[in-house]
Amino acid sequence: MLGIVLAASAALVAPVAGLLGHRRVKQLRNAELMRIDRPNGVDEQGFVRIGAIEQWISIRGEDLDNPVLLEIHGGPGSSNSFFGPRTREWEKHFTVVRWDQRGAGRTLGRSGAEGQGELSIARLQEDAVEVTEYVRARLGVERVVLTAYSFGSVIGLRLARRRPDLFSAYVGTDQNLHDGGRDRSAHHALLERLHAAGKRKDLAAVEQLGTDPRTWTAEEHSTYARITATSEPRTADALKRVVMASLWVSPLHGLRDIGVLGKGMKLSAQLVPETAGYDDWADGTTFDLPFFVFQGDHDPYTPPVLARRFVADVHAPVKDFALIPDAGHFAAFRHPDRFLELMLAKVRPVVTERQPAAR
Structure with a gap:
């Protein structure tokens, strides 16, 4: 998702002054929506010492006996924490753990760029293991x-391979896959879309x-991601109406x-x-754990054809692949109801059967 979110940021800048009142009303409504008052529920947000720095973790759910869902957000350098109102229904069936990785969100805001320490895939994987261990201890569960x-699925795949003892299942969405540069169909599809749309500059x-x-710089990857996202109508729409709109009215987030x-993205x-x-x-x-991938059927950035091919080659105790209709990238958040249906139909029965709570 690198650079994709930045493509929509300008949409919030010009009309800020006139929208502040409306924003405040929406924030108050969302704060009420997000309230959890069930006796066996949990609603915790704060900083935890992970990988020698303070990192922000949220744990929310209506019933601590539900399976625990630990999210690895994308970007890199983005956050899932502002999607809370859109995914509120998920918390009736799962305890949802959201973590702002080093270099992202409130973790970045806590100590600034200079306080993030090492920023590498290996370090993020180590952090993810520490977060998982923290959540297991805090909630008294064997696996999440x-x-x-x-x-985030780049990290997720590596965690699922190396530490299946920590996880009751793997679920990838907007699943990012690499094949050593062999498959360039997504690149050719982008060129065709740009040519058909007459976008000569982007082409x-x-x-x-x-x-x-493999030869591109970080800036060139960002350019490619931006052009890819804005070339596909569903993804471009999700940038504005889902990603940036959710951040704008999140009760947990201010203008800063x-x-x-x-x-964080930069x-x-x-x-x-x-x-x-x-x-x-x-x-x-x-993979020595149940393995699921739920992908947007029109995702231009992490194409479903590659994800389907990978799942077909996967060996796992249980595996499944499903498309989320009328979705590009950000499929789970564009259609949170459909994503929840898949989680309840395919994932929850497997993990509740295999993994009782340890409390």
């Missing part, structure tokens, strides 16, 4: 459902990049947080070139 979004920019992302989101852009040469098939398609 690992749910990874977009760039020239993409052609100038070449077809091998909008700026921090952009800073700071974390350095992570992307490291992943361009990855090969998920070579790294291994055997």
Whole structure:
């Protein structure tokens, strides 16, 4: 999701003054929507010492006996925390854990860029393990459902391979897959969309990049992501009506947080070139845990055809692949009801059967 969110940021700048009153009303309504008052519920947000720095973690749900869902957000450098009102229904069936990674969101806002320490895929994986251990201890569960979004699924796949003892299932959405640069169909599809739309400037920019992302700089990856997102109507619409609109009216976020989101995306852009040469098939398609991928049927950035192909090659105790109709990138948040239906029909029965709570 690198650079995609930045494409929509300008939509919030010009009309800010006139929208502040309306924004405040929406924030108050969302704060009421987000209230949890069930006796066995949980609503905690705060900073936890992870990887030697203070990192922001939210734990929310209406029933602590529900399965725990740990999210690995995308970006890199984005956040899922502002989607709370859109995904409120999820918390009736899962305890949802949201974590702002180093270099992102409130973790970045806490100590600034200079206080983030090492920023690498390996370090984020280590942080994710620490967060998982914290959540297991805090909630008294043996395993959690690992749910990874977009760039976060790069980390999620590696965690699922290496530490299946921590997780009751893996769920990838906007699943980011790499095959060592062999499949360039998404690149060619982008060129065709731009040509058909008459977007000559963007077409020239993409052609100038070449077809091998392993040679691109972080800035070039960001350019490619922006053009890809804005070339597909569902994804472009989700940028404005789902991503930026959710951040604008989140009761947990102030105006400063909008700026921090952009800073996090820019700071974390350095992570992307490291992943361009990855090969998920070579790294291994055997997973010792239930494995699910739910993908937007029109996702231009993480194409469903590649995700379907990977799942077909996966060996796991249980596996499933499903499309989310009328969705590009950000599929789970564009259609949170459909994503929840998939989680309840396919994932929850498996994890509740395999993993009773340890409390």
